[in-house]
Amino acid sequence: MSTLITPHTDARMANIIEKVRGGERLNLEDGVYLYESNDLLTIGQLANEVNMRKNGNKVYFIENMSLYFTNVCESRCAFCNFRKDEGEEGAYTLSGQEMVEYVQQHIHPGVREFHIVGGHNDNVPFQYYVDSLRALNEHFPEVTLKAYTAAEIDFFTRISGLSIREVLEQLRAAGLKTLTGGGAEILSDQYRKKMRVDKANVEEYLEVHRTAHHLGMKTHTTMLYGSIESREDRIRHMLQIRDLQDETGGFMVFIPLSMQPKNKNAGIMRRNSANEDLKTIAVSRLMLDNFDHIKAYFINIGPQLTQVALNFGASDVHGTILKERISHAAGALTPEGLTRDELIWLVKGAGRIPVERDTFYNEIKVYE
Numbered sequence: 001m002s003t004l005i006t007p008h009t010d011a012r013m014a015n016i017i018e019k020v021r022g023g024e025r026l027n028l029e030d031g032v033y034l035y036e037s038n039d040l041l042t043i044g045q046l047a048n049e050v051n052m053r054k055n056g057n058k059v060y061f062i063e064n065m066s067l068y069f070t071n072v073c074e075s076r077c078a079f080c081n082f083r084k085d086e087g088e089e090g091a092y093t094l095s096g097q098e099m100v101e102y103v104q105q106h107i108h109p110g111v112r113e114f115h116i117v118g119g120h121n122d123n124v125p126f127q128y129y130v131d132s133l134r135a136l137n138e139h140f141p142e143v144t145l146k147a148y149t150a151a152e153i154d155f156f157t158r159i160s161g162l163s164i165r166e167v168l169e170q171l172r173a174a175g176l177k178t179l180t181g182g183g184a185e186i187l188s189d190q191y192r193k194k195m196r197v198d199k200a201n202v203e204e205y206l207e208v209h210r211t212a213h214h215l216g217m218k219t220h221t222t223m224l225y226g227s228i229e230s231r232e233d234r235i236r237h238m239l240q241i242r243d244l245q246d247e248t249g250g251f252m253v254f255i256p257l258s259m260q261p262k263n264k265n266a267g268i269m270r271r272n273s274a275n276e277d278l279k280t281i282a283v284s285r286l287m288l289d290n291f292d293h294i295k296a297y298f299i300n301i302g303p304q305l306t307q308v309a310l311n312f313g314a315s316d317v318h319g320t321i322l323k324e325r326i327s328h329a330a331g332a333l334t335p336e337g338l339t340r341d342e343l344i345w346l347v348k349g350a351g352r353i354p355v356e357r358d359t360f361y362n363e364i365k366v367y368e
C-alpha cells in the first residue's frame with residue numbers, strides 16, 4: 001500500500017511526499033499546496049500511509065450517549081441553530097435529576113461515555129453546571145463524563161468569577177474526566193469577528209485546553225470548516241493546535257467538523273463537497289504529525305463517506321451517540337446515532353479492524 005504512489009511529475013508534490021515519508025514536518029505552504037491540489041488520491045494515499053504507521057488497520061469507536069442539559073444560550077453565533085432564548089418555544093434547561101431520569105429511560109447496556117455540551121445559559125449559576133455533572137456521576141459512576149467545550153469553560157469563568165483552573169478543579173471534583181473539542185470553530189480572530197463567534201476567542205480556547213492539560217487531563221479538539229474561511233485559515237488553525245500539542249501533548253484526537261447548511265444567520269446555503277471533506281481529513285492527518293488520531297464524524301459527513309475516510313487518514317469514527325442534536329439543528333441529514341453493530345459493519349466494510357475503546361483510547365474489544 002505504501003509504494004503505490006506513482007513518481008510525481010509535480011515537483012512540489014514530490015517534495016511533500018518525500019518530507020512525509022522521511023518523517024519531516026509539513027509547513028504552512030505545504031498544507032495550502034495540498035489543499036489547493038486536485039490530486040485527491042495522492043493526498044489520501046499519503047495520509048493513509050501515515051495513519052497506517054500510527055494505527056495499523058485499527059479503527060476506534062466508543063459506545064457513548066450525547067446529552068444536552070440546556071439549549072438556552074446568551075451567545076448568538078451566526079452559524080448556530082441550536083440555541084434558544086430563555087422562554088422561547090423549545091427552550092429547556094434540565095435539572096441534574098431530570099437528566100438522570102432521561103438517561104435511565106434511554107441508556108443502553110455498554111454505554112461508557114456521556115458526551116455533554118449545551119448552551120451558555122446565564123439564567124443559572126455555575127453551581128448548576130457542577131451539580132449537573134455530580135448528579136450523573138453519582139448515578140452512573142461507571143460512565144466517563146466527557147463534558148463541556150473550552151468555550152463553555154470560559155463562559156463559566158465569567159459567570160463565576162473563578163479562574164480557568166478553579167473552574168476545572170470544581171468540575172473535576174464533581175466527576176469531569178475530559179473536555180469535548182467544540183468551540184474552536186476556526187481559530188482566527190478575523191473569522192470569529194465575521195462569523196460572530198460570540199464566545200471564547202482564539203487565545204481563550206487554547207488557554208482552557210492548556211490549563212486542562214497542565215492539570216493532567218487529556219482533551220479533544222475540533223475545526224468547523226466550510227463557510228467563509230480560506231484554506232489557509234484552516235491550515236493556520238491546524239498549526240496553532242499542533243503548536244499546543246507540541247507544548248503539552250494533551251490532545252487525544254483532532255475532529256474536523258463539516259459545516260452544515262441550515263443557518264438562519266450565517267447565509268451558508270450548501271454542504272461541503274465529498275472531495276473537500278475527504279481532503280480535509282487527509283490534510284489534517286498530514287499536518288498534525290503529533291496527533292495519534294483524526295476522527296471522521298459520521299454525523300456531519302454521513303456513514304458512507306466516513307467509511308471512505310478510513311482510507312484517507314481517519315482512525316476513529318466517534319461513537320453510537322444515540323441522539324445528536326446540534327448538527328441536526330443545523331441541517332444534518334444523517335442518522336442521529338448508529339448502533340454498535342452498524343459501526344462495526346461500517347469499519348469492516350472499509351477493510352479495517354473495528355476496536356471498541358474507552359474515552360482515553362484504551363482498547364476494550366477488538367472485532368477481528
Ligand code: SF4
Nearest residue numbers: 073075076077080083
Ligand atoms: S454555538 Fe454554542 S455558544 Fe454559540 S450560540 Fe450556539 S450554543 Fe451558544
